[in-house]
Amino acid sequence: MEQESSDTITDISNNQSNCDNIINDPLYKEIKLNKKLTEELKFSETLCNQFKNSLGKCYQDLQCNFNNINNILREKRELKKNIGDSNDHNSKLVKLLVENVEKKNNVIQRKDIEIQEKNKEIQEKIQEKDTVIQKKDNLIQQKDNLIKAKDKLIQGQKKEIKNIQKKYNEIKKDVKKPKQDEVDKMTREKDNKIQELVRKVQEKNNEIQNLARKIQDLEQNNYKLKDEVCEYLYALEAATNFRLSDNNKCNSVKDDIITLQHSVENCLTKCKDEKMALQEIKILVAIDFGTNYSSFAFVHKENPKNIETNHSWPGREGVLKTPTVLRYNETYTQVISWGHLALDEDDSEERSHLIELFKLHLSDLKDNRKHWLPPQLDYKKVIVDYLTQMRILIESTLDRRWPTIRFPQQVEFILTISDEWQHHNTRVLRECAFRAGLLTTLNSANLEFIIEQDAVALYCLSVVKDHNFHSGDAFLVADCGDSTVDIISRKFLQNKLSEITKRVGDLYGSTLVDKEFLLWLGRKVGSQALEKLKRRNYEQMQHLIQRFFCYRIKFKFDGDPESFKSLKLNLKMYCSDLQQYVAGEYKQQMEEAGWVIKLDFESVKEMFDPVISRIIKLVDNQLNDARERCCAIFLVGEFSQSPYLLSRVREAFINQVPIITVPASSSAAAVKGAIIYELNVEIE
Numbered sequence: 001m002e003q004e005s006s007d008t009i010t011d012i013s014n015n016q017s018n019c020d021n022i023i024n025d026p027l028y029k030e031i032k033l034n035k036k037l038t039e040e041l042k043f044s045e046t047l048c049n050q051f052k053n054s055l056g057k058c059y060q061d062l063q064c065n066f067n068n069i070n071n072i073l074r075e076k077r078e079l080k081k082n083i084g085d086s087n088d089h090n091s092k093l094v095k096l097l098v099e100n101v102e103k104k105n106n107v108i109q110r111k112d113i114e115i116q117e118k119n120k121e122i123q124e125k126i127q128e129k130d131t132v133i134q135k136k137d138n139l140i141q142q143k144d145n146l147i148k149a150k151d152k153l154i155q156g157q158k159k160e161i162k163n164i165q166k167k168y169n170e171i172k173k174d175v176k177k178p179k180q181d182e183v184d185k186m187t188r189e190k191d192n193k194i195q196e197l198v199r200k201v202q203e204k205n206n207e208i209q210n211l212a213r214k215i216q217d218l219e220q221n222n223y224k225l226k227d228e229v230c231e232y233l234y235a236l237e238a239a240t241n242f243r244l245s246d247n248n249k250c251n252s253v254k255d256d257i258i259t260l261q262h263s264v265e266n267c268l269t270k271c272k273d274e275k276m277a278l279q280e281i282k283i284l285v286a287i288d289f290g291t292n293y294s295s296f297a298f299v300h301k302e303n304p305k306n307i308e309t310n311h312s313w314p315g316r317e318g319v320l321k322t323p324t325v326l327r328y329n330e331t332y333t334q335v336i337s338w339g340h341l342a343l344d345e346d347d348s349e350e351r352s353h354l355i356e357l358f359k360l361h362l363s364d365l366k367d368n369r370k371h372w373l374p375p376q377l378d379y380k381k382v383i384v385d386y387l388t389q390m391r392i393l394i395e396s397t398l399d400r401r402w403p404t405i406r407f408p409q410q411v412e413f414i415l416t417i418s419d420e421w422q423h424h425n426t427r428v429l430r431e432c433a434f435r436a437g438l439l440t441t442l443n444s445a446n447l448e449f450i451i452e453q454d455a456v457a458l459y460c461l462s463v464v465k466d467h468n469f470h471s472g473d474a475f476l477v478a479d480c481g482d483s484t485v486d487i488i489s490r491k492f493l494q495n496k497l498s499e500i501t502k503r504v505g506d507l508y509g510s511t512l513v514d515k516e517f518l519l520w521l522g523r524k525v526g527s528q529a530l531e532k533l534k535r536r537n538y539e540q541m542q543h544l545i546q547r548f549f550c551y552r553i554k555f556k557f558d559g560d561p562e563s564f565k566s567l568k569l570n571l572k573m574y575c576s577d578l579q580q581y582v583a584g585e586y587k588q589q590m591e592e593a594g595w596v597i598k599l600d601f602e603s604v605k606e607m608f609d610p611v612i613s614r615i616i617k618l619v620d621n622q623l624n625d626a627r628e629r630c631c632a633i634f635l636v637g638e639f640s641q642s643p644y645l646l647s648r649v650r651e652a653f654i655n656q657v658p659i660i661t662v663p664a665s666s667s668a669a670a671v672k673g674a675i676i677y678e679l680n681v682e683i684e
Contacts, residue, residue: 286674315341387436455673480639632659
């Protein structure tokens with residue numbers, strides 16, 4: 001037992017001795033140093049990572065770490081000297097550790113170089129930013145100096161303003177303010193004076209109106225006196241065939257005749273003066289004042305062959321006629337626009353009123369068939385306003401061509417009138433022309449009237465010569481206007497014309513085709529919707545007719561199904577307000593179609609056929625009544641521009657009449673014929 005204890009103690013002692021030997025062994029110390037070196041390397045890597053976030057602090061820690069590593073390396077080299085070459089294994093191990101440490105050291109040195117380079121770049125950027133900041137500081141300093149200078153100026157101006165204000169207050173104290181009662185009294189006196197002036201103006205206006213009525217009465221009496229003068233002239237001519245005795249029974253008759261002679265001599269003197277005035281006429285102007293459209297032509301008497309038709313209108317170029325419409329302001333006291341402009345303008349921004357078809361008030365139609373006029377306007381006033389606009393355009397047109405012409409003294413006007421018009425209506429037109437500024441006096445000889453149908457026939461006379469007509473040849477003229485159709489047969493007699501048949505006509509003009517188009521549209525959107533649109537926004541309906549139907553269909557449709565291309569009517573574009581009046585099934589159908597309606601060939605043809613068929617029937621009746629061979633049919637007037645009308649008339653009468661044609665400028669035949677009439681072409 002004791003032996004075992006002693007052995008145990010001995011073993012323990014030996015083990016303790018071995019432990020001490022291991023601890024004191026240089027190799028063991030080297031291993032511990034290597035472990036410590038590894039930890040220091042890991043710590044160095046950590047410091048390198050942290051260096052990215054904090055360059056300065058990391059650099060100091062890394063430098064410290066490098067110093068520790070260098071100390072360890074010195075200790076290692078000293079330990080290696082002590083170890084020597086006694087143990088090859090330990091030498092190799094130490095060598096490997098040294099190589100690893102050197103590699104790590106090289107890596108750290110490279111990172112240190114990179115860090116130094118980055119630090120250098122950062123310093124350069126900082127210097128650049130410092131330079132920019134310095135420049136901005138200089139600019140700010142300059143602006144501060146400017147602000148200080150402006151502040152000094154402002155302070156000086158404030159001082160001046162204060163001085164001025166002080167002086168103003170001093171002056172204001174010296175000025176005595178009028179009392180409110182005195183101001184009110186002065187205001188009342190001014191109001192009384194204004195009211196007195198208004199009353200005097202009204203009295204003057206009443207006097208002017210009375211004078212105007214007296215002038216009209218005098219003018220009417222003047223017409224009567226002129227008629228009486230004519231009767232006295234005939235009586236005087238008859239009386240001069242008798243020799244009057246000196247007996248008492250004839251003395252009264254003799255005195256009357258002598259008095260009449262003096263009156264006639266005065267009248268003849270006046271006629272001579274008018275004849276002298278006519279000799280001064282340089283320009284002839286013919287005006288076709290139509291129901292729906294109007295036009296004018298002009299010529300210089302020294303160049304009678306060069307008859308020109310106006311084709312430049314406000315709002316439109318290149319057309320021979322303009323609509324006979326006016327647009328008034330809200331109170332009907334001023335004309336805003338006329339012709340094409342009146343139809344093109346919209347009254348959404350400024351309240352205005354469109355007035356048209358006012359010429360019908362000159363016809364024999366019953367009052368319920370005449371177009372409505374507001375109470376503020378009578379038909380004479382509207383005609384005067386329209387002729388005034390025509391006069392302004394005619395005057396400017398003539399001034400551009402012949403600036404030395406005295407207007408209207410050296411201009412003679414020829415107005416076309418309908419064959420059915422009574423003599424009273426020519427007096428009305430003369431009065432309107434005078435009030436519009438076309439005449440210098442009411443009874444001026446510078447105004448003539450011609451039957452429209454005779455003027456058209458005279459124009460066709462000039463066309464007849466182009467077709468080698470011979471004396472005795474008959475031809476038919478169909479004047480297809482916008483509201484009426486007039487047909488007459490004529491005979492060509494050595495530069496003269498004679499009538500073969502009486503004129504026939506009817507209300508079959510081109511406007512009936514417009515109505516057929518509206519009837520077709522009413523079947524698509526409802527007739528009530530169209531009626532509401534007509535009452536509440538008549539301008540849009542006219543825009544739809546003029547801009548879409550007339551421009552794209554009416555004067556282009558030729559009746560050929562092969563060349564016809566279907567058209568689409570976009571109601572939103574041409575008639576936007578119509579949508580709010582469409583209801584029920586019509587509205588549902590229109591919404592499904594996107595408010596677009598398609599016009600096919602048959603639909604368009606049905607709009608023309610009823611009107612054209614009536615015209616063909618009138619022509620046929622006239623040819624049968626003539627009982628003479630007709631050599632030609634001339635289509636003139638507004639509707640003659642329809643290629644479908646020409647093709648239908650040719651189709652109906654080509655076997656009876658060899659020449660069926662539309663003369664050049666046929667829509668202006670009336671004004672050109674009126675010029676020819678005044679140039680002394682005879683008509684029987």
